[in-house]
Amino acid sequence: MTLCTSITGYLQELFVGIIIICLVGLSHIQLNLDSEEMCACIQCMAGSKEDPWFAEHYKNRVPKLLSRQNSELHPNTSKWWQRLQGGPSKKNYSAVVETLFSLFPDEEHYSDAGPHRCRTCAVVGNSGNLEGSHYGHLIDAHDFVIRMNKAPTAGFEKDVGSKTTHRAIYPESAVDMDNSTHLVLVPFKILDLEWLISVFTTKHITRTYTVVKSTIQVAKDKVMILHPEFMRYVYEIWLQKQGKYPSTGFMMLVFSLHICDQVNVFGFGASKDGNWNHYFDKRYYHFLNTGVHRGSAEYNITLKLHQKNKIQMYKGW
Ligand SMILES: *[C@@H]1O[C@H](CO)[C@@H](O)[C@H](O)[C@H]1NC(C)=O
Ligand SMILES: *[C@@H]1O[C@H](CO)[C@@H](O)[C@H](O)[C@H]1NC(C)=O
Ligand SMILES: *[C@@H]1O[C@H](CO)[C@@H](O)[C@H](O)[C@H]1NC(C)=O
Ligand SMILES: *[C@@H]1O[C@H](CO)[C@@H](O)[C@H](O)[C@H]1NC(C)=O
Numbered sequence: 616m617t618l619c620t621s622i623t624g625y626l627q628e629l630f631v632g633i634i635i636i637c638l639v640g641l642s643h644i645q646l647n648l649d650s651e652e653m654c655a656c657i658q659c660m661a662g663s664k665e666d667p668w669f670a671e672h673y674k675n676r677v678p679k680l681l682s683r684q685n686s687e688l689h690p691n692t693s694k695w696w697q698r699l700q701g702g703p704s705k706k707n708y709s710a711v712v713e714t715l716f717s718l719f720p721d722e723e724h725y726s727d728a729g730p731h732r733c734r735t736c737a738v739v740g741n742s743g744n745l746e747g748s749h750y751g752h753l754i755d756a757h758d759f760v761i762r763m764n765k766a767p768t769a770g771f772e773k774d775v776g777s778k779t780t781h782r783a784i785y786p787e788s789a790v791d792m793d794n795s796t797h798l799v800l801v802p803f804k805i806l807d808l809e810w811l812i813s814v815f816t817t818k819h820i821t822r823t824y825t826v827v828k829s830t831i832q833v834a835k836d837k838v839m840i841l842h843p844e845f846m847r848y849v850y851e852i853w854l855q856k857q858g859k860y861p862s863t864g865f866m867m868l869v870f871s872l873h874i875c876d877q878v879n880v881f882g883f884g885a886s887k888d889g890n891w892n893h894y895f896d897k898r899y900y901h902f903l904n905t906g907v908h909r910g911s912a913e914y915n916i917t918l919k920l921h922q923k924n925k926i927q928m929y930k931g932w
Pocket of ligand 1: 689691
């Protein structure tokens, strides 16, 4: 009799246990169904929706890079983009886009977020605070290393690393790249798109508002174009329309939040002694006290992302 009750009790417990395991299992499946938000890192960028400020700013549906398919611009974007260019353009955007993607890869890039991905990004600014930092190895250990404009690595490897997977430029800041580096064009105007075409074809564009390189060394299959829709998103949602337009560094920071699961930021802000200079240039630039520099709107947002543990900022001191 007692044996029987205890067996029944045992079975009951077992049954309850199985039900609990089933429920836990189900909730786990539920979790995986939402897994567009998840990744294989310890902490995931896209999954970090629990912070209301971050969730309000982070819009995953905004196109990041231009393709034929997503090239149509929202009227608001057209307007904003035209204002940047100093008024409406007589140029035919659709025709330019058509030519672009007859030359360059027409793909949907980086739509591979998911439970099996853990991609790390290093966004490397140009601040003098990199000098003597010995961050080189740390920076090179990232999957993606994103640099801006003319920032060199040769001669500075110990502090800034030697790997560059992406380099964001516009015609006026273009430099040669080795064939493992993606050129990410930041188009402030239609002429910038035409310049990119010219570089790989006729090489006839030698001036924008200033003299530009008519040709650069870049692997054609590595060319990418930041979407004007993304640029407006960074300006209106992240910057709340402060300033005229976002700096290249800040655009690449937000870009990396969207293509990587973990983001580390190097070389933003002033150096230890409060000076504004580039690691590759000893002159002090007081005009640098804009963009992603201390006290600016962009710097404040970068700091907030750091404080909320969405990115790690490496200050070099
Ligand atoms: C476009 O601009 C109008 C007027 O400023 C605004 O009311 C609307 O919400 C904007 N739409 C989008 C999608 O940004
Ligand atoms: C612009 O170019 C597209 C594609 O080449 C063409 O279909 C369209 O008619 C052009 N629009 C104007 C206003 O020229
Ligand atoms: C890339 O550049 C390296 C070094 O210059 C060269 O050896 C290699 O063949 C190039 N690869 C391609 C695909 O062009
Ligand atoms: C950035 O933050 C500092 C310190 O909180 C503040 O004094 C400054 O006004 C902020 N700058 C902008 C542009 O919001």
